[in-house]
Amino acid sequence: MNIIRKEKRLCTCCMEEHEVSVVKYTDTAVFKDVTVEFEAVSNYCDLADEYYESAEMLAENDIAMKNAYRKKMGLLTTDEIISIRAKYGISQSDLCLLLGWGGKTITRYEGHQVQDNAHDSILKKLDADPEWFLNLLEKSRDQICPESFLKYQKTATQLYEVSGDSYLRKAIRAAYAKYIDNNNYNGNMKLNLDKVIDVIRYYANSGTVTALYKVKLMKLLWYADALSFKRFGHAVTGLVYRALPMGAVPVAYESIIDLNGIEYEEVEFEENTGYRFVSSDNHDYPSLNADDISVLETVIARFGKSTKAEIVKAMHDEKAYICTAKNDIIDFNYSLELSVK
Ligand SMILES: [Zn+2]
Incomplete structure (x- = not known):
């Protein structure tokens, strides 16, 4: 029994005015054939040594008892x-x-x-x-x-x-689960989707990156991670890249571009649809540190104005691409010989 408070008032138990304690104690009850324990509140009269409940306390205790039953039966309280x-x-x-x-x-x-x-x-x-x-x-x-x-x-x-x-993030993390401890594949960095989003937004907002379509964006992501690995011994985002015909592409990229915060517009061409990543008003990048930004600025200076063909050509000349079999995961150790400094 815990005394919650004491108040001097007319005690309806002994009908004298004195300090009445309001107490909390563990009570048990049987509800729908189930025995439950719950915290009950009551008044306590020391003169009569008796517990008695007000109408509000009775109502409160009834709900507490039923919530104990709900919890025990796995029902919502x-x-x-x-x-x-x-x-x-x-x-x-x-x-x-x-x-x-x-x-x-x-x-x-x-x-x-x-x-x-x-x-x-x-x-x-x-x-x-x-x-x-x-x-x-x-x-x-x-x-x-x-x-x-x-x-x-x-x-x-x-x-x-x-x-x-959150569903999308879960699906992406599931696709990356098997690479979580492979530092050669993730560049010594656990997948950080907030960084992925901020890096893409940084490129889209930079103002000097032209025609930021999907193929170019994928290359810019890889160059940022590879350059960061070369400079600092770890990638920026923790993305894992495959060597596809047009160069490096992150695992689960189709889901990644649909994460909240990344904005693109669909552009209809004669044969297919292009995805162009567009700038937004939000120029805060809370997940990126000064090293990350320095890497992004170098990549933008080198490739910001490159056409898709130019950046694909540059990628094809990288040792990381030449030495990786088609569709295999690209090992970050090749980044030590990256063309970009
Ligand atoms: Zn009393």
Whole structure:
């Protein structure tokens, strides 16, 4: 038993005015045939040596007991349900509408009623899947006031974008898992996707890099990592590169260019589509240090204005490319003989 506080007031137990203690203690109860332990609060009268609870305490203890049951059964607690709803910024009644539940269902789940397993699963799915929330929202469009609709849509879209990125990052890290301890392949650097994004943004924003299409960008990435390895003994980004016909290309490059923060536009040519990386207003590169920037500036000075053909030719003349079999991973040790100083 812990005394939380003492207050002098009329004690409704002995009907005298004295210091009444508010105490916390571990209680046990049986709910739906399950025995649970929970923290309960109570008043304590020292004169009568008796515990007694106010109406609010009874309500609070009931919720604490049910949350202990929820935890034991792997169900969401009231606080977790409230935080899922808060994440989407949606009202209790509108969330019921979206889910096709009775209007007071969520209110009850955030209080004394324990949700069943089916509803619990639906709430967990909602928590993990903003795309699904957006689908449900679209279906309920006519029943929700237009202002609220737009507000919910905006919030869920932002959540969706962020979750999409974390999914993408996970997929890229999975593709790199087998190289994590191979320093010859990653250039003594663990994959750092924030650096990858900042390096690409740095090139796109530099103003002196012309026609930054995909092939050129891939070469500029490799040159930055190779030059950093030559100068400092480690790469900038931790990307692992394959020797493809047009030169070095990072593993999982298709996913990498879709990371949040990297912006490109699609340009239609006669035969195919080009991806041109474009500048943005954000000129902060929090993940890059002075060494990284010095390397990028050297690469920009050497190749910024190069055409795709010129940079591919330069790459083909590098020992790293000549000595690596087609489609194999390029060993960073060749970078010690890089043409760029
Ligand atoms: Zn008393």
